[in-house]
Amino acid sequence: MPAKKKYLTKSPFERFFKITAGFIGGYFVMISFHHLFSYFFEPKYVVITAAFTGYILWAVLLLLAFLAERAWKIWLVYALLTLIFSLPILLKL
Known part of the structure; x- marks a missing residue:
């Protein structure tokens, strides 16, 4: 059964930016999140x-x-989360 058209993204640019946000932005958030934990726990x-x-x-x-x-x-959202998680690195704490 195909998806309803109203739920699909109509713009190819919007779809491209969602895919890149998921892959690249999600990866940056994940890396910065785990790097933040290395300040509190043994790396x-x-x-x-x-x-x-x-x-x-x-x-x-x-x-x-x-x-x-x-x-x-x-x-x-992903850029702000990456920035927040990377603050100890940027501020050299």
Whole structure:
């Protein structure tokens, strides 16, 4: 049974930006999130944990990108999350 047309993205640019937000933006959020944990825990344990939880988090962020109404909104959310998680790196704390 095909999907209803009203739920499909009509613009190819919107679809492209949702796909890139899911893959690239979700990956950046996932990496910065696990890097933030390396400031609180032993980095070798974070790397081992990230090997498993990283794929799960990345998959969830990829799916959330397609649930967003507009692609620019999800890009903005992912950029802000990456910035927040990267603050210790940027501020050299």
